[in-house]
Amino acid sequence: MTGSIMDLISRASIKVTNGRVMARRKLHRLPRVTVVIPCYNYGRYLRQCVASVTQNQPGIDVEVIIVDDKSTDDSLEVALSIQAADDRVRVIRHEQNKGHIATYNDGLDAATGEFVLLLSADDLATPGALTRAAELLTAEPSVGLVYGNAIHFSGDLPASRSEGKEWIVWQGVDWLRDRCRSGYNIAASPEVVMRTSVLRSTGGYRPDLPHAGDFEMWLRTSAVADIGYLVGVDQAYYRQHAVNMNKKDFNAGTARGQFVDLKQRWQCFEVVFAGVGRNLKDRSSLLQIARRTLASQALERVNYAYARGFKGFPSTEFEALATEIWGDVWFSKRGRALARRKKLGMISLPIHPLWAASAIAWRLEDVVRRWRCRRIGI
Incomplete structure (x- = not known):
């Protein structure tokens, strides 16, 4: 392997996702x-x-x-x-x-x-x-x-x-x-x-x-x-x-846009696994992974709103969507964290001092995801 994907992180990511690297071939x-x-x-x-x-x-x-x-x-x-x-x-x-x-x-x-x-x-x-x-x-x-x-x-x-x-x-x-x-x-x-x-x-x-x-x-x-x-x-x-x-048309960059995006991304998985993907050998496990992922993302938005003191954030809608996607989401790490935060309440500070680490980690995860997508497309 040579060129743009020689770094160890890219190699590891390709291996973990079972990708095959091959040399470019010209049209014949x-x-x-x-x-x-x-x-x-x-x-x-x-x-x-x-x-x-x-x-x-x-x-x-x-x-x-x-x-x-x-x-x-x-x-x-x-x-x-x-x-x-x-x-x-x-x-x-x-x-x-x-x-x-x-x-x-x-x-x-x-x-x-x-x-x-x-x-x-x-x-x-x-x-x-x-x-x-x-x-x-x-x-x-x-x-x-x-x-x-x-x-x-x-x-x-x-x-x-x-x-x-x-x-x-x-x-x-x-x-x-x-x-x-x-x-x-x-x-x-x-x-x-x-x-x-x-x-x-x-x-x-x-x-x-x-x-x-x-x-x-x-x-x-x-x-x-x-x-x-x-x-x-x-x-x-x-x-x-x-x-x-x-x-x-879709309010990109707003809380409403985030909600529409999250809900429709979940609906995409639903219709694919109910349609052309219904006979996949790993259908049940893949659908469960998607459930956990999207429900956790919904609660993570609320967690972040609490960490930043965003009182106008539509938390109730995101929480309802998370529960609809995966009923057990409240037993997850993000669900338990949100329950603790709701007990303490939302404080209007630039970032809540008790929750700064998790908010920073969430942002860092997004940066890494975008970097990996640009490097190896996934």
């Missing part, structure tokens, strides 16, 4: 990759988005499908002008606004490529991203989806990494087990390329999970296929701006 044929670009009022970003997948993506046959969801700006006009100039691009127009889930599914249903990427019109693929993903997917037929790192940006595009020389491949159930232990999504969408046949076999995005549809899709895929990661490369640019869907 010309695969077709469909890029679905859902668009609602993002006309100002659309040309740059399309150019990111039609340029600097060598060795592949690209198909671009723009789905305009009855935009009220100039998105449709821009899309049609792009289509007129490039026969690789076609436009699907909605006669009425259907919302993002239906827009995603309409585009995915129309895809003809062997592999498919869903790329929001305000995001971008990095140079060579489709090529790198296709290399792994053609070399490893068991892999249902492949992803790399996404760069979050605003303003000018930062430089991206493109010279990674290694892949990691997990058996689907091993990758799924790590998600049960973590409880978090590790990929947004623009950095993920799927095998279209796997998508067809498991279905499109679920309308009942508008906030966590991507996460459920990845979990569902891992129940039926292996998962690949491109080490040391950046696969997408994720644009941060005032009207991001997560900020505008």
Whole structure:
């Protein structure tokens, strides 16, 4: 093993999760990759988005499908002008606004490529991203989806990494087990390329999970296929701006947003293990791990609110969700800790002196999780 994952922590993490490290292999044929670009009022970003997948993506046959969801700006006009100039691009127009889930599914249903990427019109693929993903997917037929790192940006595009020389491949159930232990999504969408046949076999995005549809899709895929990661490369640019869907529709960064996110992440596990994952040999143990993880995270939010003196935090809702997910959560370490804190009451200090250590540990755990995700994708 050489290059970006030589450090001992990365080696250990890969081993613990049963990942297989292998050398990157070049394409030996010309695969077709469909890029679905859902668009609602993002006309100002659309040309740059399309150019990111039609340029600097060598060795592949690209198909671009723009789905305009009855935009009220100039998105449709821009899309049609792009289509007129490039026969690789076609436009699907909605006669009425259907919302993002239906827009995603309409585009995915129309895809003809062997592999498919869903790329929001305000995001971008990095140079060579489709090529790198296709290399792994053609070399490893068991892999249902492949992803790399996404760069979050605003303003000018930062430089991206493109010279990674290694892949990691997990058996689907091993990758799924790590998600049960973590409880978090590790990929947004623009950095993920799927095998279209796997998508067809498991279905499109679920309308009942508008906030966590991507996460459920990845979990569902891992129940039926292996998962690949491109080490040391950046696969997408994720644009941060005032009207991001997560900020505008799902209150990202607020207590309400945290609650919605936590609840829908739990619902993702529920529907996957009740659906395509119901026949997995380890289904019962995996579901129990997920229960413990998400219920503990709900109480940890309340514990942290007590530690910081956040009197306006909706503790009751988080506690009820934790109990709904796992009835025995109050006998866990976090449940017992919260019971002690509730007896003592919440003190409005920058951080409660008796609980500073646990609050710091919780934050440190989050930092380590994000670091490991960027290094080895899990």
